[in-house]
Amino acid sequence: MQKLPKIPESEWLVMRVLWSKGPLTANEVVKELTGKTKWKPKTIKTLITRLMKKGAVKFEKEGRKYRYYPAVSEAECVRMERYSFVRRVYGGTTRPMLAAFLEDAKLSAEDISELKKILEQKEGE
Amino acid sequence: MQKLPKIPESEWLVMRVLWSKGPLTANEVVKELTGKTKWKPKTIKTLITRLMKKGAVKFEKEGRKYRYYPAVSEAECVRMERYSFVRRVYGGTTRPMLAAFLEDAKLSAEDISELKKILEQKEGE
DNA sequence: GACGTTGGATTACAAATGTAATATTTTAGG
DNA sequence: CCTAAAATATTACATTTGTAATCCAACGTC
Numbered sequence: 450m451q452k453l454p455k456i457p458e459s460e461w462l463v464m465r466v467l468w469s470k471g472p473l474t475a476n477e478v479v480k481e482l483t484g485k486t487k488w489k490p491k492t493i494k495t496l497i498t499r500l501m502k503k504g505a506v507k508f509e510k511e512g513r514k515y516r517y518y519p520a521v522s523e524a525e526c527v528r529m530e531r532y533s534f535v536r537r538v539y540g541g542t543t544r545p546m547l548a549a550f551l552e553d554a555k556l557s558a559e560d561i562s563e564l565k566k567i568l569e570q571k572e573g574e
Numbered sequence: 575m576q577k578l579p580k581i582p583e584s585e586w587l588v589m590r591v592l593w594s595k596g597p598l599t600a601n602e603v604v605k606e607l608t609g610k611t612k613w614k615p616k617t618i619k620t621l622i623t624r625l626m627k628k629g630a631v632k633f634e635k636e637g638r639k640y641r642y643y644p645a646v647s648e649a650e651c652v653r654m655e656r657y658s659f660v661r662r663v664y665g666g667t668t669r670p671m672l673a674a675f676l677e678d679a680k681l682s683a684e685d686i687s688e689l690k691k692i693l694e695q696k697e698g699e
Numbered sequence: 700g701a702c703g704t705t706g707g708a709t710t711a712c713a714a715a716t717g718t719a720a721t722a723t724t725t726t727a728g729g
Numbered sequence: 730c731c732t733a734a735a736a737t738a739t740t741a742c743a744t745t746t747g748t749a750a751t752c753c754a755a756c757g758t759c
Contacts, residue, residue: 457746461662475706492748494707499746513755514706527663531675534659537586538652544685550656550672551692560669561697565690567676572686582716600736617718619737624716638725639736 453521453529454503462486463496467506468523472516578646578654579628587611588621592631593648597641 456464466481467473473481475497479490497517500506508515539546556564581589591606592598598606600622604615622642625631633640664671681689 455745458662459747465665488747489749491750495747495749498708527674528678530659530663531671531678534655537583538655540590543679544681544688547672547675547679547685547689548692549652550675551689551696553653553656554668554672556669556693556696558697560672561693563669564672564676565693567673568681568686568690568693571676571681572683580715584717613717614719616720620717620719623738 453525454500454505456500456503456505456526456530459488460496460500460505463493463500464505464519464523464526467517467519472509472518474511474514474516478517578650579625579630581625581628581630581651584613585621585625585630588618588625589630589644589648589651592642592644597634597643599636599639599641603642 462482462485463478466478470477470481475494476490478497479493482488482493497506501508501517505519505521506517507520508517510516535541535543535546551564554560587607587610588603591603595602595606600619601615603622604618607613607618622631626633626642630644630646631642632645633642635641660666660668660671676689679685
């Protein structure tokens with residue numbers, strides 16, 4: 450398991466694009482984010498560069514441009530964020546957090562039965 | 575409902591102390607955090623001051639010292655953090671996040687039945 | 700082959716954050 | 730009163746983050 454870099458808010462947007470759309474050129478990333486943010490293209494380039502320096506993305510050369518792709522797993526990053534969120538806000542105790550989350554969430558009947566299934570699954574372990 | 579200030583990681587620790595132990599002097603806060611962090615007392619004073627500037631804590635004078643107490647609701651702050659967490663990491667979709675949370679959490683049998691109860695409650699609405 | 704265009708590399712710069720140290724003001728004790 | 734101790738207030742300073750702009754190199758065009 451790689452060492453996970455710290456990914457701040459704005460870089461998450463870029464990572465989410467790269468995770469979902471695989472290797473993209475900088476301009477493609479810019480295009481993906483148009484409408485979702487008001488960032489100038491240069492800003493997005495900067496974010497990509499920073500992610501590279503942290504080792505969160507890599508690239509393959511394609512002619513004179515680069516195609517960027519994630520170098521860290523989305524699942525791992527998400528897990529880490531979840532963990533650090535719980536620690537920060539709830540001091541590490543998970544259950545009250547989950548309870549609050551569940552109570553507060555707007556859930557469809559489907560969502561609910563899905564989640565119950567997960568719990569029952571765990572119950573059996 | 576007040577406007578909620580932004581509370582960064584380290585200040586959360588201070589807020590959690592104040593939320594749980596009511597009005598405290600700076601030194602009492604320091605004492606509460608001893609062992610939990612390696613911060614120097616001065617650092618903690620700084621954090622308190624910043625929280626005051628943001629309006630997250632207020633104080634009453636007691637002789638020459640102050641007793642600090644939270645000026646914003648824990649529930650509200652936590653809700654906001656939860657919300658911004660989901661938005662950042664999952665782009666706003668709550669269910670997959672909850673699913674991942676539940677799957678990943680270490681839960682006792684009790685926790686599980688508690689959480690199921692919450693879900694059933696919501697089911698009935 | 701000079702030149703504009705297009706991409707990446709380098710630089711910019713303010714605000715927020717982490718982590719304190721120094722300065723100043725009270726006040727309790729001698 | 731004068732001073733040491735204790736509190737608060739002010740100042741410090743490196744990093745990180747948000748948000749770009751400028752510089753430079755390669756490429757395709759006339």
